[in-house]
Amino acid sequence: MSKRIKTGLKILIGVVIVILAVAAVYFVFPQLWKSPVSVAASSVFQKVFSTSSTSDNGLIVFVSEVSGNPEIYTMQSDGTKVTELTKGLGKSYSPRWSPDGKHIAYIGENNGQANVFVMNADGSSQTRLSNASNTNQISYEWSLDSKRIEYSEISAGDPNATSISTVNVNGNESNILAPAQNGIQFLGWSFDRKQIIYEQTDSKSGKNNINIINVDGSGKKELAQIAGLSQLLHWQDANHFYVISNTVDLWEIDLIGTDGDQPEKIASYTDSGIVTWFGSKNSLTYVTNHFESWTWNRIDGKNTTFLATWPNYAAQCKKSTGNMILGEASNNSSPDGLHGLVGVWCDDGSTSFYFVNNDGSKIIQLFGANIPSQFIDANWSPDGQNIVITLGNNQTGNSDFYLINVNKILQDPSIQPIQLTNDKAWKYDASWQPQP
Numbered sequence: 001m002s003k004r005i006k007t008g009l010k011i012l013i014g015v016v017i018v019i020l021a022v023a024a025v026y027f028v029f030p031q032l033w034k035s036p037v038s039v040a041a042s043s044v045f046q047k048v049f050s051t052s053s054t055s056d057n058g059l060i061v062f063v064s065e066v067s068g069n070p071e072i073y074t075m076q077s078d079g080t081k082v083t084e085l086t087k088g089l090g091k092s093y094s095p096r097w098s099p100d101g102k103h104i105a106y107i108g109e110n111n112g113q114a115n116v117f118v119m120n121a122d123g124s125s126q127t128r129l130s131n132a133s134n135t136n137q138i139s140y141e142w143s144l145d146s147k148r149i150e151y152s153e154i155s156a157g158d159p160n161a162t163s164i165s166t167v168n169v170n171g172n173e174s175n176i177l178a179p180a181q182n183g184i185q186f187l188g189w190s191f192d193r194k195q196i197i198y199e200q201t202d203s204k205s206g207k208n209n210i211n212i213i214n215v216d217g218s219g220k221k222e223l224a225q226i227a228g229l230s231q232l233l234h235w236q237d238a239n240h241f242y243v244i245s246n247t248v249d250l251w252e253i254d255l256i257g258t259d260g261d262q263p264e265k266i267a268s269y270t271d272s273g274i275v276t277w278f279g280s281k282n283s284l285t286y287v288t289n290h291f292e293s294w295t296w297n298r299i300d301g302k303n304t305t306f307l308a309t310w311p312n313y314a315a316q317c318k319k320s321t322g323n324m325i326l327g328e329a330s331n332n333s334s335p336d337g338l339h340g341l342v343g344v345w346c347d348d349g350s351t352s353f354y355f356v357n358n359d360g361s362k363i364i365q366l367f368g369a370n371i372p373s374q375f376i377d378a379n380w381s382p383d384g385q386n387i388v389i390t391l392g393n394n395q396t397g398n399s400d401f402y403l404i405n406v407n408k409i410l411q412d413p414s415i416q417p418i419q420l421t422n423d424k425a426w427k428y429d430a431s432w433q434p435q436p
Contacts, residue, residue, distance in 0.1 A: 058433030059121065060388060061095045061104055062401065066425035072106055074121070077386065077403070077432075079420030085123030092117075094139075094429065098146040101434040103169065105129075105149055107138060114138045116151045118169060121433065129167045131174070141186065143193045148215065150196055152186045164198055166215045175217050183208065187243070188232035190258065195219075197241070199230050210243065212258055224256045224263040233277050234284060242266065242284075242299070244274050253286070253299075266299065278337050278358035285358045296360030305360040332377075333358065334384045341387055341404075343375030349394065351375040355410070366404075368414035376428060382435040389417065390428055399427050 059074040070093045075082045086092035090110030097104055101121070108117045108128070114136045119126040130151050132138055137154035148168050155161040163180040167173065178184050183201025187210070190197060194215060199208045207227055213220040228247035235241045240257045251274050253266040272288040272295070284299035296305040333340045337358060344352040350370035356363045373391035376399060380387050385406055392399035402417035409415050421427060 058101060058382075058435060060401075060430055060432055061097060062427055062430040063093050063095065064423070064425050064427045066423050066427075072104070072123075074123075075420070077381070077388075079401070079403075082421075083123070085119065086126070089126075095431070096140075096142060097431060097434050098142055098169070099144050099434055100146040102146065105140060105142065107140070109136060112136050116140045116149060116167075118149070118171075127171050129169075129171045129174075130165070139186075141189065143189050145193045148193070150186055150189070152184070153180070155180050158182070164196070166196065175215060177213050177215070177217050185229070187230060188241075191235050191238040191241075195258075197223075197232060199226070208245070210256060221260070223258065223260065224254065226254065226263075227252065233286070236284075244277075244286075246273070251288075267297070267301070276332070276340075278333050278340060285360075287360070294360070296358070298359070303359075334380055335382060336384065341378050341380075341389070343378075345374065346370065349374060351391070364410070364413050366409060366413050367416055371417075377430075379431045381432045388420070388430050388432070390430060392426075396424075397426055398424050401427060401430050 058077075060077060061072065061074050063070050064073050065071075070091050071084055072086045072092045072095045073082055073084050085104070086106070086108070089108055092106055092108050095104050095106040103118050103120060105116060105118045107114055109115075113132060115128050115132050116130040116138060117126055117128050129149060130138065130140075130153070132153050136156070137159075138151055140149050140151040142149055146169065148166050150164065150166050153163050153165075155163070158180070160182045161180040162178075162184040163176060164178040164184060164186050165174060165176045167175075177196060178198060178200070181200065182203070183199075185199040187197045187199055189195070190212065195212050196215065197210065197212050199210055201208050202225070205225070207225050208230060209222050210224045210226060210230065211220055211222050226243065226245045227250065228245040230243045230245040233242040233244050233253070236255065239259055240255055243254050243256055245252050245254070249270055251269040251272065253268075253274070255264040255266055257263075269288060274286055275289050275294075276287045278285040278287075286297055286299065288295050288297060298304070332342070339358060340356050342354045342356050342363075344354070346352065350372050351374060352370045353366040353375070354363050355366065371391060373393055376390040376392045378387055378389045387404040387406065389402050389404060390399055391402060400422060401420040403420055404417050405415075
């Protein structure tokens with residue numbers, strides 16, 4: 001009997017050991033194996049993008065006209081759980097996430113009157129922020145702290161007259177910073193988000209004054225006078241920012257200080273246009289073009305890289321080469337500002353895609369061949385892992401969203417983008433939910 005008991009105990013202990021071993025394989029060891037695994041990606045981008053192929057990037061907001069009317073929707077990053085947020089409120093378009101990812105602002109237009117609205121990420125608590133009554137042309141911009149919105153109204157009676165106002169996200173505190181006047185244009189929020197910077201045409205000289213003003217309308221100060229229409233490009237530090245301006249025959253970059261220092265001219269061009277901007281903490285680069293010649297320029301002027309370093313992209317087009325489209329740096333460049341997604345339009349309606357370093361020195365062609373659609377825009381996920389691009393078909397009037405997984409396509413540039421939508425409707429303005 002004792003031998004049988006001992007034998008039974010041995011069997012029982014053996015079974016327990018096996019169970020524990022299996023549990024270790026399934027539960028313990030994987031926790032020890034969660035260290036990053038290197039991926040054989042292109043050396044150009046290997047140090048920039050992490051090895052994760054999937055990540056929680058939040059929702060994607062976009063506009064669709066599937067119902068015949070522009071409405072705002074969200075979806076998961078894999079194209080599932082499409083949710084309509086606005087409905088029956090007239091036209092709803094131009095959605096933008098608040099920098100903290102909690103709210104979506106948008107323009108709502110009803111009976112020819114356009115106003116700025118805000119709602120939660122799930123579409124609840126839709127609130128009108130502006131009080132426009134005579135315009136269908138309005139634009140807006142979030143402050144970086146997600147607490148206020150600037151909006152600019154163009155007068156219906158005078159298309160050259162624009163007013164600038166600010167309002168807090170609750171809609172209960174509003175200020176008119178610049179009454180409706182000719183030649184008014186919002187440029188951007190100050191570095192500390194307590195002021196806005198705007199441009200105003202001088203009626204006597206015809207030049208444009210760059211002004212700064214507090215969000216309550218006080219403390220207006222002129223910072224510089226620029227020859228042409230301007231756009232704020234990048235903050236050098238808390239008190240200095242770059243602007244790009246252009247007239248009929250002149251493009252110029254100036255460095256302007258908020259403390260009243262004389263502006264510094266960085267560069268000027270009489271035969272080239274400035275088309276896009278790459279910005280990061282350690283590298284500031286802008287791109288100029290002259291017909292089909294493209295040049296990457298460092299802001300400090302130390303070096304430039306010409307299109308000659310690129311492959312012969314003209315050979316990728318069946319017909320004569322169209323334009324190279326980089327778009328705004330905020331859309332087509334990676335979150336760190338070091339890389340960009342470039343689309344080259346061809347006259348046959350196709351697009352050739354590339355990844356490129358911000359200095360133009362390295363480039364990788366994607367998808368193995370041209371995509372038989374027109375490139376509309378692109379938006380990177382907050383972690384730089386994925387890109388959602390919009391491709392349109394001018395003949396059918398349809399557009400769809402496609403997903404590019406950065407790591408996978410750098411391992412194999414011939415991989416095709418993943419189609420996220422296919423509902424035979426015109427869609428646009430896709431953007432990822434920020435991850436604060």
